[in-house]
Amino acid sequence: MALDHRIAWQGRPSHLFWDISNLGLSHRRCNLDARRQRTGQTKVLSYDARRSAQLGMPFSTATHRLRKQYLFALVQRLGLDRCYRCPDKIHTVEEMSIDHKRDWLYVSVALFWDQANIAFSHHRCNSANVRMEYKIQRGRLGGAANASKRIKKGPAGSSWCFTHQAFLPVEEFAPDRQRWNTLSNECRACRRRRRSPESNPPLAF
DSSP: OEEEESSOOTTSOTHHHHOGGGEEEEOHHHHHHHHHHHHTOSOGGGGHHHHHHHHTSOHHHHHHHHHHHHHHHHHHHTTOOBOSSSSSBOOSTTTEEEEESSOOTTTOHHHHHOGGGEEEEEHHHHHHHHHHHHHHHHTOSSOHHHHHHHOOOOSTTEEEETTTTEEEEGGGEEEOTTSTTSEEEEEHHHHHHHHSTTTSOOOOO
């Protein structure tokens, strides 16, 4: 698969390169053949310098940015632009990052490639989670001796509910950016039960 331009941009205004509506998907072989026909060259890489000069930056850098912009446009179109780590929307492509729902490091390489384990989040939320996970692995939360006492680490894909006093699937917890794993300390069912009128009857005076 290759990201392709419907209208050739070389030798034309550079905005055609960045125009999302001018993009489509094609086979790499079809994309390569079309570029060879337009340039009359057999070696596409021979004109990289001209492409870089027209774009004002290395062609590889521009291609990386364009791919991310196209991905962000698809994310918005599919309604996937809400941060996995917090309840806020991702408003710009600069804020967006690809995130893993379950940490794969020290767990399983398969989790890194599992598309069902992929979500989108703000850079700041993703970075905060990575830093916290690093501290946990290094035993830096209150010292290595106290880390295991302060944090309850269960099976992968689970979190501790202090009301249930048990590990439950992470899908049952609301986000909480203030906690080490960015999840609430109680599941949604317990929180609803605790906040229901039956659990909080009005005081009698």
